[in-house]
Amino acid sequence: MNFRFKVWLEQDGQPVFGDGLLYLLRFIRQYGSIRRAAEEMRMSYRQAWGNVKKAEARLGVTLLVKQVGGESGGGAQLTPEAEELINSYKSFRSEAEAAVKKSFAKYFRQ
Amino acid sequence: MNFRFKVWLEQDGQPVFGDGLLYLLRFIRQYGSIRRAAEEMRMSYRQAWGNVKKAEARLGVTLLVKQVGGESGGGAQLTPEAEELINSYKSFRSEAEAAVKKSFAKYFRQ
DNA sequence: GGCCGTTATTCATAAACAAGCATAACGGTG
DNA sequence: CACCGTTATGCTTGTTTATGAATAACGGCC
Numbered sequence: 001m002n003f004r005f006k007v008w009l010e011q012d013g014q015p016v017f018g019d020g021l022l023y024l025l026r027f028i029r030q031y032g033s034i035r036r037a038a039e040e041m042r043m044s045y046r047q048a049w050g051n052v053k054k055a056e057a058r059l060g061v062t063l064l065v066k067q068v069g070g071e072s073g074g075g076a077q078l079t080p081e082a083e084e085l086i087n088s089y090k091s092f093r094s095e096a097e098a099a100v101k102k103s104f105a106k107y108f109r110q
Numbered sequence: 111m112n113f114r115f116k117v118w119l120e121q122d123g124q125p126v127f128g129d130g131l132l133y134l135l136r137f138i139r140q141y142g143s144i145r146r147a148a149e150e151m152r153m154s155y156r157q158a159w160g161n162v163k164k165a166e167a168r169l170g171v172t173l174l175v176k177q178v179g180g181e182s183g184g185g186a187q188l189t190p191e192a193e194e195l196i197n198s199y200k201s202f203r204s205e206a207e208a209a210v211k212k213s214f215a216k217y218f219r220q
Numbered sequence: 221g222g223c224c225g226t227t228a229t230t231c232a233t234a235a236a237c238a239a240g241c242a243t244a245a246c247g248g249t250g
Numbered sequence: 251c252a253c254c255g256t257t258a259t260g261c262t263t264g265t266t267t268a269t270g271a272a273t274a275a276c277g278g279c280c
Contacts, residue, residue: 003120007114007210009111033257067246068256068258069246099213178276183225185226
């Protein structure tokens with residue numbers, strides 16, 4: 001017997017940030033490109049782009065500074081707001097996971 | 111900004127118990143019938159029955175004593191193992207939720 | 221034995237969701 | 251000005267998932 005858990009942030013009852021976007025944004029930061037990041041995560045660019053757009057709309061916050069055209073075609077960089085969100089979410093996520101793990105052990109040890 | 115979370119139990123990497131089954135089993139206990147319980151939860155009997163069957167198979171534990179035919183057509187009662195699972199999961203679930211809530215407040219207060 | 225309401229199960233259909241294709245627009249670069 | 255790789259977006263296709271219809275079997279009850 002084991003457990004799993006998921007946690008995510010919502011705005012007005014709509015999901016805006018979870019593990020998916022966390023990984024995606026980190027890859028975007030690493031590569032400076034939504035397309036490269038999506039490829040690396042083996043997800044479609046279509047979905048990656050849509051997720052970012054949806055999150056931005058719901059949050060009312062710009063997560064990426066995107067450039068279309070130009071050197072190497074363009075690219076995307078994380079805004080300070082995105083960095084802050086990543087940091088908060090990461091802390092929240094890992095602390096929550098540790099707590100859930102502890103509770104599981106308490107009630108389902110063996 | 112708000113949060114949501116899900117937690118569930120797995121056996122050999124396959125989900126066996128979560129909020130859905132918790133509510134379902136409690137309704138079955140209340141009404142003594144899978145069909146009534148499903149109706150009350152506005153879910154199809156097909157799915158309710160399938161979920162119980164799948165969980166039983168994966169857990170290797172009988173959750174319901176089912177009678178087909180007889181007085182009022184039959185019915186279903188929870189086994190002691192099901193009651194025990196419900197109790198453990200409820201404690202685990204509520205303790206986990208409290209912890210997650212606390213972490214959320216810590217990193218996303220205002 | 222017919223009736224009733226339940227468990228048990230299959231199968232066809234519908235709905236939700238993800239993937240992929242096709243294009244347009246953009247702006248450096250050669 | 252053509253090329254390239256990127257963002258941006260709609261549309262089609264496929265895949266998984268849920269729903270509902272249909273049917274069988276059962277056993278107490280009148």
